[in-house]
Amino acid sequence: MAVHSRHPVSAPPTAPVRESTGHLLLRAWCVFVVAASIAGTSWLMAVGPVGSAVVVVGTGVVSTILWVVLRPRVQWRRLPWFALAYVAWAVASMLWSQWLGATELTLLLLVSTTLQAMFVGAVLTWREILRVLAAALKWMLGLSILFELYVSLIWRGDMLPGFVRPDESYDGHPITLWSRDNLFTGGRLQGIFGNANPLAYVALLALIVFLVRLASGAPRKFLLTLWTALALFLFWRAASATALVCAVAVAVVLATILLMRTARRPGERTRFYVMYVAVAGFGGAVLWLARDTVFELLGRTPDLTGRQRIWDAVGERIAERPVIGWGYSTPWVPSDPAFDGWIVDHGVSVMQAHNMWLDVALQLGFVGVALIALALLAFIWRSWFFAVDRPRWDLVADRPYSALTLVPSLVATVLLVQGIAESAPLLNWGWFLIVLFAFKIKQAPLVGRGPAEQRLDMEQGDGFPERSS
16 A cells, blocks of 8 residues: 655655856857858958957957956867968068058957857856857848848938948949849849848858758757758858858768768778769869859859959068968958059959959968968868767767757858868958867867866757757
8 A cells, every 4th residue: 555655755846956056147249259250251241340359359358357357267288270370470560461450450350250259168168159150140141131121111212331322323333232122023132241242151051050950959949940041042042152052061071970970880981081082173173164054154254253362462472472461351452552452352342262272362462371271171171070989988889969069060161162262261250160160179078078168057948959860
């Protein structure tokens, strides 16, 4: 006969663990920091150079203060040293820079971006980083579609930076417009960035992050699916050929990683590596030989819409000072006499070399190229094995993979392909994510394990169950 007891074996029920208000505010600040980095040229379009400088300096100061106050646990011996060496070499270029004003101004952006990236990586766990990145991307996509709706339904016409309506005598090239009112006319959308290419890359990045969160079992799947649909719509309407090539490369890398995860015995991955090297070599040769046809199908010229002329001019400058370069300036400051009128495209001074490697060679010489190559190689190497290796810290060798570990490798793919036709990986969100992921992988090579991950054990509500392969 059962007897009721006033002393049950189980523990009394308690309220679930909640995150502190302070940590919620910290994560909100990180969302703003990441969104500000992704926004890039949007700040220039909306508030001008002075306002943009205030944002850069202000966010850097606040993050520095928070870092000092919070004192997150950081393994100082495990920093992204090659990336920091590149930053140090850029700072040293002030000693020989031929455009010192531009160097000092753009170094402020580089140092601030590097500091902010390490700050976010130091105060957040892997799962929180993905949540913050997703939230920042939602802000960028949401503001972009709202901006396009405002221009089409209320403003009704072209818009110049600073919310200025061009008058009837305006004869500038459309490249100078913030918005071309294309939402309902079928033209390319530019969003809040004032350029279709950055919008396409941000939409592609959003697709990667949103799909990984869906695969990880994130909550509110229906809303996340709607955000994914919006990202796909903006990617399609931005109509960027280079972003489309990036998307194809991401799909190939994703398939490769998933195939690598199926390996069960030593030596299986070697066969996969050999097979993919052969396929990549053959595919690259075919693309190079048929490049005229490929670019014609993409609606672009074989020189990527006039980039060959820019590359030739930059190459001539590199030949004059090949070892240490002319001095750091990313982006090129068009108001500086050295860049004003040097290379003009549709009546506007060009602000980048449209190739990451040529841009570094121009500014920091072959020494800078070697440092950025080492930084990217170290980042790609660690992010690759972060994705393909099964998590293991003891004798258990069959723990399930985490979809989250795919993100660094897929982002690295986007940045490498983008760097062929753009210099964007060297600044704003490109450099931010390189430093963030390189820093975090070295600090916490296992998701949810180690001091850097377990100090914030407050993620029960995130809904990230691990999936088996």
